[in-house]
Amino acid sequence: MKQLFEQDTRQPETEGGRSADDGTGGEDSPDDALVLIGAAATEFAKLAQRHKFEVLERLLAMTRLEADEQLRARSRRKPS
Numbered sequence: 727m728k729q730l731f732e733q734d735t736r737q738p739e740t741e742g743g744r745s746a747d748d749g750t751g752g753e754d755s756p757d758d759a760l761v762l763i764g765a766a767a768t769e770f771a772k773l774a775q776r777h778k779f780e781v782l783e784r785l786l787a788m789t790r791l792e793a794d795e796q797l798r799a800r801s802r803r804k805p806s
Contacts, residue, residue, distance in 0.1 A: 757800060764793035 771786035 757797060760793045760797045760800070764790045764797070767793065 767786045767789040771783050771790065774780075774783040774786055
């Protein structure tokens with residue numbers, strides 16, 4: 727779990743000052759972020775369940791569902 731929070735999340739800048747991540751699915755893309763958030767929320771929900779933190783468990787489950795929904799919405803918007 728510790729590795730999830732130790733990675734450098736800064737994006738390198740390209741010419742013109744824009745971030746190198748254009749949202750199209752490259753390394754550390756928004757889709758990758760949603761997958762990571764969903765996976766982390768699932769693991770945290772398991773931890774909350776094990777320690778009987780019911781409200782946290784439900785909030786984390788909702789977080790996972792929202793990440794999944796955002797990922798589905800993004801995939802519907804992408805041209806085939």
